[in-house]
Amino acid sequence: MKVLSHETLPLRQPEDVVLVRNKVRNWMQEEGYRLIAQTRLATAVSELARNALDYGGGGVARLEKVQNGSREGIRVVIEDRGPGIADVEQAMRDGYTTGSGMGLGLGGARRLVDEFEIWSQPGQGTRVTIVQWR
């Protein structure tokens, strides 16, 4: 997969979540992605960015325009250096929450995007990579 351009944004406060998801939408709008794809990815990013902020103590979001052969897409990597998730499989299940949300964050985000990958190590942090193809 080739990265055509990228940008990294911080996640330190609730306003940053809005900034990041809007950036994703703007990118996709400029590139002419369908409205539904824009909404899906931006919503997934919103869920994951909130997780990084609320549970990971903040982090960064890296937005990338990528190309794989003739396919184009947007990849977003959201990373924190928080306590990590001990049982990733459990955390992916709907309704699982340790905080104030509905517990739909991870599982919900996965349903919204074309590709979803999670890495987490207790004590080291969590990194979620999602891709939406054109």
Next chain:
Amino acid sequence: MTSEQANPIAQVLREHPQDLLEQWIQVQMDAPWVRLDLIGEAEIRAQSAELIELLGAACQSGNVSDIQADEWGRVRDFLRELSRSRATLGFSPTETAQFVLSFKMPLINMLRQASPSLDMQVWQTMWQASVLVDDLALYLLDVYMTSREQVIKRQQMELMELSTPVVQVWEGILVLPIIGTLDTARTQVVMENLLQAIVETASDIAIIDITGVPMVDTSVAQHLIKTVTAARLMGARCIVSGIRPQIAQTMVNLGVTFADITTRASLADALAYAFAQLNMRVTRNESS
């Protein structure tokens, strides 16, 4: 040239298949277009070895120029299958063509070694010219395929839109008659169009009529349910009409229930229900 007098290509293929294979694998592995994300080295090796063997057999016939001839039937079959499988895997047309083109280097290398008297300078110039022409042809192929794909994509979209019109049958009532097979992609477009039409016409009720749908699988049923739920979130109600007995049976067998969804046997029943919901009544004029 006759078959008794062995052709150099046939000879190289017969005498050095292993060297050819190793060199060819090397070329493919080092190439910028190799797609190890789609196919493993072991498979590339197996396919390369098979093609060398088939080429060898075909060339033994003495015919090394007309690949449409009967002797080349197995090579053509092999390439047809390879092309089909690579297309499915997601290889581009040029990446697929590169597989065969990349065999030129090892083959010509072996031929050159077989004739040491050949002038290096001449050989290199010829090689350069040959690669240049290949690259130009591949570029042309790539551009051609891209523009053709765009045409196909546009036509697909147009067909999808054409095949499922959203009709406003009365103020506040939309009907979406679906005709033909529903696949996931089409269902998605159809449903998005319906929701958009609900907003544009401010319709309270949308009837999805699936009388003309021969089959519904689980993913299509899920999309139907999602659409009905999404319409509710927007403030409109959906009615699904025309569920044929076979479809109802399949859905029960699949474990899909339309429990929370209003359904009616026919479009007429759904329309009557919609009028009632909007406090409207259809009456017949008293004949005088």
Next chain:
Amino acid sequence: MEKIPILKLGDLLLVSIQVDMHDRLALALQDDLTGQVVKHKARGVLIDISALEIVDSFIGRMLSNIAAMTRTLGAETVVVGMRPAVAITIVELGMALNDVHTALNVEKGIALLESLIREREAVEAHEGPQP
């Protein structure tokens, strides 16, 4: 601090969300609305989200909470103007918002609120006022 304005119209409260909602703003609106329902003895709340391009699970939960809280306080809530792409996304996220009343636009929303309030008053007249 930024705040989402709440308009009072008879016994209804109207909110039109025109800004991108971050979580603190959503929580503030939730507090503010419930406070205003009590203060004005409102019978209905209308929330217009037609300007919202993204509704994630947090905002979805806020809408759900507001509906449940105002109901306890004697007011019905109707959410209007959800965009198609937002509705599809919410469904795929796994939220149904079954407890939230919805309408296509403000006009239909007010009509729905009025009928919900009438229904509720009829029930209350029959059963006596709720504790």
